[in-house]
Structures are given as C-alpha cells and as structure tokens.
Amino acid sequence: MAYTTIKKPSDYFNTVLYTGNGSTQSITGVGFQPDMLWGKNRSSVTNHELTDVVRGINQRLKPNDTDADQTNTNTFTSFDSDGFSLGTDADVNASGANHVVWSWKANGTGVSNTVGDINSTVSVNTTSGFSIVQWTGNGTAGSTVGHGLGSEMKFMILKDYSLSRSWLTYHHSLGNQSGINFNESGVAGTGNNAYWNSTSPTSNVFSTGVYSNENNSNYICYCFSEVKGFSKFGSYIGNGSTDGTFCFTGFKPAFIIVKRTDSTGSWLLMDNKRDTFNVCDAELLANDSFQETLATNLDILSNGFKLRTTGGEKNSSGGSYIYMAFAEEPLVGDNPATAR
Numbered sequence: 001m002a003y004t005t006i007k008k009p010s011d012y013f014n015t016v017l018y019t020g021n022g023s024t025q026s027i028t029g030v031g032f033q034p035d036m037l038w039g040k041n042r043s044s045v046t047n048h049e050l051t052d053v054v055r056g057i058n059q060r061l062k063p064n065d066t067d068a069d070q071t072n073t074n075t076f077t078s079f080d081s082d083g084f085s086l087g088t089d090a091d092v093n094a095s096g097a098n099h100v101v102w103s104w105k106a107n108g109t110g111v112s113n114t115v116g117d118i119n120s121t122v123s124v125n126t127t128s129g130f131s132i133v134q135w136t137g138n139g140t141a142g143s144t145v146g147h148g149l150g151s152e153m154k155f156m157i158l159k160d161y162s163l164s165r166s167w168l169t170y171h172h173s174l175g176n177q178s179g180i181n182f183n184e185s186g187v188a189g190t191g192n193n194a195y196w197n198s199t200s201p202t203s204n205v206f207s208t209g210v211y212s213n214e215n216n217s218n219y220i221c222y223c224f225s226e227v228k229g230f231s232k233f234g235s236y237i238g239n240g241s242t243d244g245t246f247c248f249t250g251f252k253p254a255f256i257i258v259k260r261t262d263s264t265g266s267w268l269l270m271d272n273k274r275d276t277f278n279v280c281d282a283e284l285l286a287n288d289s290f291q292e293t294l295a296t297n298l299d300i301l302s303n304g305f306k307l308r309t310t311g312g313e314k315n316s317s318g319g320s321y322i323y324m325a326f327a328e329e330p331l332v333g334d335n336p337a338t339a340r
Helices: none
Strands: 013-019 025-028 036-041 049-052 076-080 083-086 098-104 111-113 120-125 130-136 144-146 153-160 168-171 178-181 205-207 218-225 231-237 246-248 251-260 268-271 280-285 293-301 304-307 320-330
Touching: 013 025, 013 251, 036 076, 083 098, 120 144, 130 144, 218 231, 251 293, 251 304, 268 293
Parallel strands: none
Antiparallel strands: 013 098, 025 083, 036 049, 036 098, 076 083, 111 120, 120 130, 130 218, 144 205, 153 168, 153 218, 168 178, 231 320, 246 304, 251 268, 251 320, 268 280, 280 293, 293 304
C-alpha cells in the first residue's frame, strides 16, 4: 500500500503570506480553490478571522473569541480558483501590515447528510480527511451527526454560531469524556456526557452532548481524520529540556498547533511560511488577538518536529500536550521530504 494517497499536500492545505493594502485585493498562490480560510494580521493586535463555504464567504467567526457569526462584506469577499479576495477590513487587509491565511480544501458548498440522528450539511474531502459540517441542534444529548469522512474522526473544532459560546474541541488523545475550549488557555475539562455523551466518533458520525447540541442553535464543525503522510493529531509529554521531546508525524510539517492540556497554556500556531528555517520562533496564538511575537519553539524536521524550549506552554517536564499537524511533504513516496 502506498504510504500516502496525497503526493502533493499543498493541493489540500496551504499557507500564504501577503501585505495588506487597505483597499481591495486578490491573493493567489494557494494552489486550489479553498473551502475554509483562517486569517490573522501578524503586525497588530486584531482578531483572527475564519470563514467557510458552507456558512458563506461573508460570514465571519473569530477563533479567539466567543462571538456569534457575523456578516461582514469587507473581510474575505470570494473564494477564487487559486486563492481568495479581500475587502478593506484591517483584520485581513490592513495597509502595510503583514498577514497570514491558512487554507483548506473540502468539496464546495456541501450536500445533505442523513446518516445521523440529526440531518447535517457536509462539505467533505475524504482524500485529505477534512469535512465542514453544519446542523441545527435538537437539545437532546447523545444525538448523532454525520460528518462524511468515512474514517475515524480524530480531531474537531465546533462552534455554536447562533450565540456567544466558546469553541469546543475534541481530540482523540483526550478521550470521549473530555473537551477543551479553542478560544481559551484553560485545561481540558471532563464533563462526562456534557461534551460528546461519553461516546467516541465513528467513521460516519459523532455524538453530541449538552454543550454541543442546544435546541435550535446553529452549529458549524471542522472535522479531521488522519491521513498517513498528510495529517497527524497526536500528543506528547514534555521533558523540560531545550533538547526537547520529538514528535513523529511521518512527514515534514507545514503547519503545527500545540496546546498544553493538564495546565493553562495558549494554542500555539506555527507554520513553514513564516518560519523558513529552524528554530521556528514566529509565534501566533489561536486563542488570542496578539500580534506575532518571537519565541523559541521547535524545529521542523523531515519526519516530525522537535521541541527546543523549556517553556511551560510547550515543553514543561511531565506536562501533557496535544497537537495537530499538516504536511509540507510526505516522508516517503513519489515526493519524499527533505531536511531543512
């Protein structure tokens, strides 16, 4: 069996950097027409901005905040064949500012999925293990929702976009009784059936809890399964050394998020475009509006990443951490990774 079905990871995930002009502009070089965009002004204290093809290009959510879905025609304005277009909003296009956008490919505006107890709208790319799922809550904990991946879901980020609510995160390493808020720095919570009804996702559905299925609330969920050589959703224990813990992913990472789960710590964002050589130190926080800062974090390697700090948010001795990573290049195959 081939190591990966994806010879070119940038056909499904990519990072682009650009300079804002304060007016309107189109950004190219993504390599595909994206279905989810997540952007941040690196130069200023501004909100993250996230949009997807299922809710619509003018609908904005802020991963660092609890705000409900808002309509704004001046942030992202269109999904284009090789990128996206922008309006004048400073969060995505401030004049002279450095910006980053992370893009994922799903499969268009979505289709009806009737597999679960609750009908959902799903835009799914089974090749890359990514789906965008939308549904309306029925208020019954334990109700299932179809995600369309066709393989076990390992990670998801969920938002009640009708109301001011925290972003809920499921990570398989934490188990089906735990949840952790994406917009906060807190520890993982164990709510028994409150998060996922103490039920692990299957290859077709995930289970909702009290927190993830309020009656008549509208939900959006970004779901991921692992694809060998392309994506990895793992965990590690810190060693408190600058010769830090090594995490094997099976590919050279293009994008990494790390979060401590047994103590407070931010969701740390790193990628191969803002950091082109080791050590990676251009740091953004998914749960905060801070501008980009420099902090020693990790080395990106041909087969994973290695921590290079003793910092408690990344590599405290005995600390528990989760991560998500997407590939720049697979380790082996037709397009094997090379070291930096």
